Amino acid sequence: MAQYGKPEYWEDRYSRPDVEWFEWYQNWESLKPTLAQYITPSHNILNIGAGNSRMSAEMFDEGFIHITNIDLSQGVITRMSEKYRDKQPTMKYYHMDARAMAFDDNSFDVVMDKGTLDSVLCGDASLANANKMLTEVHRVLSPTGVYISVSYAPPPQRKMVDKDEFSWSVSVSQVERLAVTLKLTSDESPSFHYIYICKKGAKTQPSAPPA
Numbered sequence: 001m002a003q004y005g006k007p008e009y010w011e012d013r014y015s016r017p018d019v020e021w022f023e024w025y026q027n028w029e030s031l032k033p034t035l036a037q038y039i040t041p042s043h044n045i046l047n048i049g050a051g052n053s054r055m056s057a058e059m060f061d062e063g064f065i066h067i068t069n070i071d072l073s074q075g076v077i078t079r080m081s082e083k084y085r086d087k088q089p090t091m092k093y094y095h096m097d098a099r100a101m102a103f104d105d106n107s108f109d110v111v112m113d114k115g116t117l118d119s120v121l122c123g124d125a126s127l128a129n130a131n132k133m134l135t136e137v138h139r140v141l142s143p144t145g146v147y148i149s150v151s152y153a154p155p156p157q158r159k160m161v162d163k164d165e166f167s168w169s170v171s172v173s174q175v176e177r178l179a180v181t182l183k184l185t186s187d188e189s190p191s192f193h194y195i196y197i198c199k200k201g202a203k204t205q206p207s208a209p210p211a
Contacts, residue, residue, distance in 0.1 A: 024051065024115040025150050025193050026175060028058040033114075034173050034195055038146045039064065039075050043109035045138065048098040049116030052076050053211065067120075068108070070096040082179075099132040101141045111137050111148040117158075130160055138166050145197040154194060160194055168198040 039045065041063040047056050050069035053099055060067060067090070071077050074095045081093040098116060119203060120130050135149050147168065151158060162170045172194040 015131065023053055023055070023178070024177060025152070026114065028055045030178060031055075031150065031195070034175065034197075035148060038137045038148065038197060038199075039110050041065065044068075045109070045112065046103075046108040047112045047114075048069070048137070049113060049119065050076075050080070050093070052080060053114065053115065056091060057084055057087065060084075060091050067091045068102070070098065071095045072097055074093065091093075099129055099136060100141055101136050105139050106142045106145075107140045109142050109145050111141055111145070111147045111156050113137070113147070115150060117151075117161075118151050125148055127160065131163075134160065134166065138168070138177045141168075141200045143201050145200045147200070148195075149165075149194060149196040149198070151194050158194075158196060161198060166198070166200075167203050168200040169202040171197045171199075 009164065016042075043064070043065060043066065045059075045067045047067060047069045050071050051073075056069050065087075069077075069092065070095075072095075077093045077095045081088075084091060084093075094102075096122060099120075117130060117133065118191045120126065120133055122131060141147060144194075149158075149161065174192045175195060176192050
């Protein structure tokens, strides 16, 4: 899995002429019962590490038309921009690093991450890079925005999501893994994924100690 943390791996993967779309972890249909509680068609949505997933297009077709997609791979951004040019200008694709995003503060109501944090944690300086990404996500979210991260890892392995400096409350849901992803891993792997729901501005601050 170490290759998943390397930008050159993704650029090579998406540059292959025979590359097909691939839905990491989950698709829109399987995530919709959970995500629809936090996303509305009027929301401005950011999808980080979008790859060649069809989820944004499927959401667009159901009325979620304000979607910005970013990815480290220039090749996949070019391909997806061409593939879905009929959905522009409200669905956009940008070549961008989630650790240093070129968006203003408070730009998005929702930031979606389907396996991107997991990939960052596979690379060199993983914890430092994960913190950079989460800090940027927190920055670009509106004061009441929501960060949604779909991960293979249980809460004890994702404690960095709930750091004190992030003003979001964190809750966790589970969703059964799709059959296609079960085939890619060992029988010992969990049969579900975790959905981390981070609601900005909702974190309960600890009470001050008595004087």
